[in-house]
Amino acid sequence: MFFITLYSQLSFLFIIILVIVILLIIYENLNIRKSKTSDNGLLEPPMPFKIPLIGHLHLLGGYDVPYKAFSELGKKYGNIIKLQLGNVKCVVINDQKNIREALITKGHHFDSRPSFERYARLFSGNKQNSLAFCDWSDVQKTRREMLIMYTFPRAATNKFHNLETIIQNNVQSMVSKICENNVVGIKPMIIQHCGxxxxxxxxxxxxxxxxxxxxxxxxxxxxxxxxxNQGYAADFLPFLMPLHKRNLKRMANMTANIKKFVLERIIGDRFENFDAADEPSDYVESLIQHVKKVKSFDWEMALFALEDIIGGHSAVANFLVKLFAFLLKEPTVQQRIQNEIDNAVGIEGRAIGISDRNKLPYTEATIFEAIRLIASPIVPRVSNQDSSIDGYKIEQDTLIFLNNYDLSMSEKLWDEPKKFLPERFLKNGSLVKPDHFLPFGGGKRSCMGYKMVQLISFGVLSGLLQHYTIEPFETKEYKIPIGSLALPRDPLQIKFTKRAVSL
Structure with a gap:
């Protein structure tokens, strides 16, 4: 009898709690679209109903690309949406106008980065050692300025010519490997040569x-x-971090091995032997010179900068693998690229190079189209002060998600956005870049390596298609992951068929 009574009481209590929760949900949803005005006259962004502890994390489930959730939320709540992800206050920004306001017009208000423990551990516990994940500072400004001549080499300069030669040599190496075996595991070959x-x-x-x-x-x-490039609930719910202990240890071992390689195989005795009065011959010597001349820029920080920029080859390599995967399904696109190449090099059949870019607008458009379809997210920002976007209040220390996926895949901005159509980036035979195409961000925190992505991708793509046509090795469908540049160790194999034209 006692247990029956207790069960009845618990059931009644559960029903009361359930009713209260339902009433709260109804109340929240009735008020969800009502924009409240803050003390400074700005509107508070609309916010969906949140669940205790996890906030709005549940709204991101069920999507292969989390940013798709932001697009769906935008349809319901508008272009500026306030979210609580675990213990992190966030704002999602949709629409080209608003994203440009955050990136450029008010870029100085949103130039910090999230403080995720997972990222900090890759840089000795200090995110400021990173080029991409640090907050804006005078040191970061200096690091960017030092990189410009290497990551944005100007045409007709020695740096540009040397980069062209380096790319051509590596393309020739890949061509030689393909000659030995016309079926190639594309990712290992690409990442090694990009490295x-x-x-x-x-x-x-x-x-x-x-x-x-x-x-x-x-x-x-x-x-x-x-x-x-993976998103984990532990980034927003730190108490879950112990679940990643083994993986974090694995990452720590990898970073230690990279540092060892850089110190022993790349630096060697260069630090001791380089005279700071000499003209640096490469980025390594530029860093050494700066460390020796500017005391606030220490050697550990310089090493992290070097490792970070060398690691940029992974982004280029993963993009190229996805680009070739797209082209497996696009024989007509391959043919048009090859026609451009043949017209550019003439009857002598010389090796195509990055100095030929202005002669191959369709090839460049193909690269843009692959970048668009991948829809890799812009690195999130964090507001360094109270600010606003489109009249909505943004509190200091708010994590900002800029919905690049929506810009890349919107049916309002692109005709048939899911199709691979390089010609959408051409007008009267010339390359055009629409204002709503912002894959590398913008303003002072734009991607430092985007020109390297374009140059190397052009050199490798045109260099290989000059000699080969590609097709799937097996008939099974290969699904290209979108929403991120990163690929797992993928078994994708490509069949390279020698072109009939003798080059």
């Missing part, structure tokens, strides 16, 4: 693709690149 392009360009160090330490280095970078 060599970066180490040669930035560090004046070239490695054999049979060098185990070098191969381990690029594989470690690739694993880390994949890791930082």
């Amino acid at each position: 060599n392009i970066f180490t040669t360009h930035f560090c004046s160090r070239q490695f054999q693709n049979t060098d185990k330490e070098f191969v381990d280095m690029v594989n470690n970078f690739d694993e880390i690149f994949y890791e930082v």
